[in-house]
Amino acid sequence: MSLLDKLDAVAAARKALLPEGMDVFGIPIGEIYSATEAKIGDRRILFLGTNNYLGLTFAPECLRAAHEALESEGTGTTGSRMASGSYGGHRALEREFADFYTCHSCIVFTTGYQANLATISGLAGAGDVILIDGDSHASIYDGCRLSGAEIIRFRHNDMTDLDKRLRRLGERSRSTLIIAEGIYSMLGDRAPLAEIVKLKDAYHSTLLLDEAHSLGVLGKTGQGLVEETGLIGGVDFITGTFSKSLGGIGGYCVSNHPQLDQLRYVSRPYIFTASPSPATIASTRAALKLLHDGVGLRQQLWKNAHQLYSRLQELGYQLGPEPSPIIATILDTPQQAMALWHGLLEHGIYVNLMLPPAAPDGKSLVRCSVSAAHTSEQMDYAGQAFADLRETIL
Amino acid sequence: MSNDYNDILQKLCHHLRQLAGPEVEITPQTDLINQLAIDSVKLLNLIMEIEDEFDISVPINALTDVQTVHELTNLIHQIKSAK
Numbered sequence A: 001m002s003l004l005d006k007l008d009a010v011a012a013a014r015k016a017l018l019p020e021g022m023d024v025f026g027i028p029i030g031e032i033y034s035a036t037e038a039k040i041g042d043r044r045i046l047f048l049g050t051n052n053y054l055g056l057t058f059a060p061e062c063l064r065a066a067h068e069a070l071e072s073e074g075t076g077t078t079g080s081r082m083a084s085g086s087y088g089g090h091r092a093l094e095r096e097f098a099d100f101y102t103c104h105s106c107i108v109f110t111t112g113y114q115a116n117l118a119t120i121s122g123l124a125g126a127g128d129v130i131l132i133d134g135d136s137h138a139s140i141y142d143g144c145r146l147s148g149a150e151i152i153r154f155r156h157n158d159m160t161d162l163d164k165r166l167r168r169l170g171e172r173s174r175s176t177l178i179i180a181e182g183i184y185s186m187l188g189d190r191a192p193l194a195e196i197v198k199l200k201d202a203y204h205s206t207l208l209l210d211e212a213h214s215l216g217v218l219g220k221t222g223q224g225l226v227e228e229t230g231l232i233g234g235v236d237f238i239t240g241t242f243s244k245s246l247g248g249i250g251g252y253c254v255s256n257h258p259q260l261d262q263l264r265y266v267s268r269p270y271i272f273t274a275s276p277s278p279a280t281i282a283s284t285r286a287a288l289k290l291l292h293d294g295v296g297l298r299q300q301l302w303k304n305a306h307q308l309y310s311r312l313q314e315l316g317y318q319l320g321p322e323p324s325p326i327i328a329t330i331l332d333t334p335q336q337a338m339a340l341w342h343g344l345l346e347h348g349i350y351v352n353l354m355l356p357p358a359a360p361d362g363k364s365l366v367r368c369s370v371s372a373a374h375t376s377e378q379m380d381y382a383g384q385a386f387a388d389l390r391e392t393i394l
Numbered sequence B: 001m002s003n004d005y006n007d008i009l010q011k012l013c014h015h016l017r018q019l020a021g022p023e024v025e026i027t028p029q030t031d032l033i034n035q036l037a038i039d040s041v042k043l044l045n046l047i048m049e050i051e052d053e054f055d056i057s058v059p060i061n062a063l064t065d066v067q068t069v070h071e072l073t074n075l076i077h078q079i080k081s082a083k
């Protein structure tokens, strides 16, 4: 098969799955009205699939900071963190993140994807082992591949399974990196952090927690699952992203291990890419302050999450195992999922669709994410749309 | 081929039949992805079952060289013998 034939096969497979004219994965968004509303085609739609958990994308403080940085420092750094691309703002944000977690060190990366690539491949290498949850995000899989370490999966959130796999490793568990996520992006459930920390201590392994979806969402000051559970001391490395609750783009890793700083010299996804633009860094610094002080935002976020989760549960939809800002409706067939997704869009609601093999266990997902910026009326409207579609879908 | 190999092959075929259905004929030459339509995620889940069945660790990186039932059997055999 030639290189281009392979892409033709991809196109054919997608065409077989998706109805003619239904470009599910490439809908162009026209105007953006606010953190929760936009224009698609000629109609106003409600965003219910973005990861704008705290609704900060239009926060005046963030807009102002970004404007000022744009004016004073220009549109881009045109350099890597390693060469010409580390401005005062990048360093300041690293200090602020380290302070936010009361940690020794922080490194800022250009995306959350790269934060995982850089951290994982910088920590583990050939001869080491990485144990990852079966539902891990693609950036974790890719980071593992880049590292050259042996990759072993454990069953999602199954601690007996993790224990068994650590035991099998024998002495090698000492050079093993365990990776989990604060809140899993597929079903919105949390990692059983206390048990994971217990196991990593018992087997003398190292633990990395990706708080991409839990930063700003869990904990009194929004640190994530580490704060919610009081277990920050048990986690060796935390990665996360600016692209969700912070409303920007970029990523970070924090740690109390001073060795983290050495990643700057060995980690290719840190070295061989341009650093985040000054405006991005400035808006993220402003957003981090709002996130830290955002107790009220978190209350509103969780109120919305509980409201929509219980409504969909009452309606008889099969959902992820616990209420969370990620509310995944689990459907048996891709056809059901596409019909629900399309029906919601016709109701003016834009959510995410996940088809196998991207969704776990051969199921399909229609995934909503709620925001602190959503109103109670918007949650009601979404609940009513799910109610209207129930008969035809289930 | 050793008894061990045949034993592994038999147990592996048992797992594969559960994924591919009982009517599909499986031989050592059968291609896992193209003939049994086992997608990447199913294959990764199968690996976890194999790890438990044989009490071994099978790094998923090792799968890049695996296409047929024979190659997967061989991989398990190698890991088991090295234990």
Ligand SMILES: Cc1ncc(COP(=O)(O)O)c(C=O)c1O
Binding pocket: A111, A112, A113, A114, A116, A137, A139, A181, A185, A210, A212, A213, A241, A242, A243, A249, A250, A251
């Ligand atoms: C768990 C997890 N980690 C990392 C990322 C990557 O973040 P970014 O969008 O900043 O590249 C995502 C985002 O999709 C994610 O869900």
